[in-house]
Amino acid sequence: MAELVETPVVMAGAAWDDYGLIDSGDGRKLERYGPHRFIRPDTQALWRPRLERWASDGEFVPGSDEDGGGRWQFAHPVPQEGWPLAWNEVRFTASCTPFRHLGFFPDMAPVWDWMGEQLEGRGDAATMNLFGYTGVGTLALSRFGPVTHVDASKKSVAQARANAALAGMDDRPVRWIVDDAAKFAAREVRRGKRYDGIILDPPKFGRGPEGEVWRLEEHLPGLIEHCRALLDDDSRFLFLTVYAVRMSSLALAGLLDEVFADLPGRIEHGDLAMREEGEGGRLLPTAIFARWSNPG
Structure with missing residues (x-):
């Protein structure tokens, strides 16, 4: 039976050559993405900035509604088609999207490292990335074996393929799937598939390619049950992240504790x-997570 660790864990990301959190405060953050600097809103930056002035190439100004909206305002020219960045061996394109982010999530870097630690020494590990977006995590996993990348957005999957080509990894064994993640996982269960690891980053609300509606609180338990059915005693991990919800990581851990009760390993949760x-750099929280790991 998997052990539930109730004490929360903080997975803290640090700067690397092509990304850094320069400063934060007053509900905003200043970041560098390669040669460019940007200001974006962040309601969890409750403190005051450390720097007196922020110089940036652009700022995302949010709309008046809580659930999104807004636009970029640029002080200097920024390539509309994006520009190349790298994390370790993975190269990819960053760009200023209409959704306030830059085409990848830098706070996932410690997660990519953690997944690699779980799979260390295995060159044939089959993994799946649900809600895989532009594929940086998928490409990080691809060094350990075949990866199934699933996202409902045809545009995101096309960008993920382009990132694979940019990184020189387009010959790696990746299945690029445009599909509703929950429906695809259910089909994989019916096919009797098995994975060594699964990562999923479901949104609070979303729609599949055929108009399927996703509501996190309603549909996450069923998806986790399907993920459990795709794992076994020899599998190594499941990693679940959730953004922008009024929910505790304990709730996610409780769900995993129930669904993974018959597997060995441990369940952890946190920020x-x-x-x-x-x-003296401060920690800016970005998301909650729960994870199951099984060292075997």
Whole structure:
């Protein structure tokens, strides 16, 4: 039976060559993405900025509604088609999207490292990335074996393929699937498929390619049950992240504790966060997570 660790864990991301959290405060954050700097809103930056002035190439100004909206305002020219960045061996394109982010989630870097640790020494591990977006996590997993990448957005999957080509990884064994993640996982169960690891990053609300409606609180338990059916005693991990919800990581851990009760290993939960650059850099929380790991 998997052990539930009730004490929360903080998975803190640090700066690397092509990304850094420079400063945060007053509901905003200043970040560097390669040669460019941007300001984006962040309601969890409740403190005051450390720097007196923020110089940036652009700022995302949010709309008046809580659930999104807004637009970019640029102080300097920024390539509309994007520009290349790298995380370890993975190269990909960053760009200013209408959804306030830059085409990838830098706070996932410690998760990519953690997944690699779970699969260390295995060159044939079959993994799946549900809600895989532009594929940086998929490409990080591809060094360990075949990956199934699933996202409902045809545009996101096309960008993921382009990132694979940019990284020189388009010959790696990745299945690129445009589909509703929940429906695809259910079909994989019916096919009798098995995976060594699964990562999923479901939205609060979304729609599949055929208009399927996804509501996190309503549909997540069933999806986790399907993921459990795709794992076994020899599998290594499941990693679940959730953004922008009024929910505790304990709730996610409780769900995994119930569904994974018959498997060995341990269940942990907590916050993802990014640490500001420089001495005394603060931790800016970004998401909650729950994870199951099985060292075997």
